[in-house]
Amino acid sequence: MKTVKGPGIFLSQFIGQQPPYNSLAGLAGWAAALGYKALQIPCHDKAIFDLQRAATSQTYCDEITGLLAEHGLAISELSTHLEGQLVAVNPAYDAAFDHFAPAEVRGNATKRTEWATATVKQAAAASARLGLSAHATFSGSLAWPWFYPWPPHNAALFEEAFAELARRWRPILDEYDRHGVDLCYEIHPGEDLHDGVTFERFLTAVGDHPRCNILYDPSHLHLQHIDYLQFIDCYHTRIKAFHVKDAEFVKNGRSGVYGGYQPWIDRAGRFRSPGDGQIDFNGIFSKLAQYDYAGWAVLEWECCLKEGDSGAREGAEFIRRHIIPVAERAFDDFAAQQDDRASVRAQLGLE
Secondary structure: OOOOEEEEEEOHHHOOOOOOOOOHHHHHHHHHHHOOOEEEEEOOOOOOOOHHHHHHOHHHHHHHHHHHHOOOOEEEEEEEHHHHHOOOEOHHHHHHHHHHOOHHHOOOHHHHHHHHHHHHHHHHHHHHHOOOOEEEEOOOEOOHHHOOOOOOOOHHHHHHHHHHHHHHHHHHHHHHHHHOOEEEEEOOOOOOOOOHHHHHHHHHHOOOOOOEEEEEOHHHHHOOOOOHHHHHHHHHHHEEEEEEOEEEEOOOOOOOOOHHHOOHHHOOEEEEOOOOOOOOHHHHHHHHHHOOOOOEEEEOOOOOOOOHHHHHHHHHHHHHHHOOOOOOOOOOHHHOOOOOHHHHHHHOOOO
16 A cells, blocks of 8 residues: 655645745745645746746756755646636636636637647646656536526537537647646536536546546535545546645525625635544545555645635644555454465365
8 A cells, every 4th residue: 555645735825926935945945844745836827837948848847856855845746727727618707717818818719728728738748857647737617607407407518518628638638648647637616527427427528538537625525515535435546636625514594505606704615724624534544545545645725714824834734644654564464374275275174
């Protein structure tokens, strides 16, 4: 069995305008001082990480890994969540998502999709140069406006949506396969891949592609009332990345799963810092150890109450405390009996 690696931290929520949050060197020193061993690095901020350079320059990648090594850090994964979102955008969300793209392609859905596709492909090359085995992203969404069945679901609409989603992602998945990197979709409401059923549908549409995998985040499953432990039983062979993020759902008489258009702090379901919510992380880390998850446990801090630096500081120790150093031998090996054929046949009364 394998021991989960960690703790790691996703940098997106901590990048800012002031030191140490405005440079990779500053963030590395900050994270290392908190006890982190790896950074999950987003690709949308060139001041932190230049994806285009990383995709083409081994020297630049060596400089990045060297910089982090000075702080005792590695890279867990690169992230193209924002770019992956733009691979597939329903027109209803054009204005909302357009600012994720560079100015030169905004307002042009075709060029924006082409840019996003090329950028996510660049992340495959960059990941390979950095020696990474997994990459984190979003699937984007074409069908999400119809997630709730009113008007009644149109089967042809969903068939066409997933066929198109697969058509857009298949060449990207092939590029990741060429570079030997697993592409891990975060299963997330707002994306067409938002639960196990939709992931299975997409996986079938891309021909069970070996690089089509999952970033497991239990918070998004819990808030949908999905059994997030059984999810690991179902999909453990495809789980290649892991966000440690807590959540809570408190039933009330005024709103539910959909949130009532309220701010996070007022919703029935909301994200919390690890340990402050309802997620059974003992169960999760046990399942991941059982199924030989070989990747990183990465804090994604999103909390409607707690200040970010406090969440980051507590998160490192929380992950460290939950990682299970897996056993190298069975606890009852001391009582093991002979296993030669003559001995076992004698025990069975066959000799």
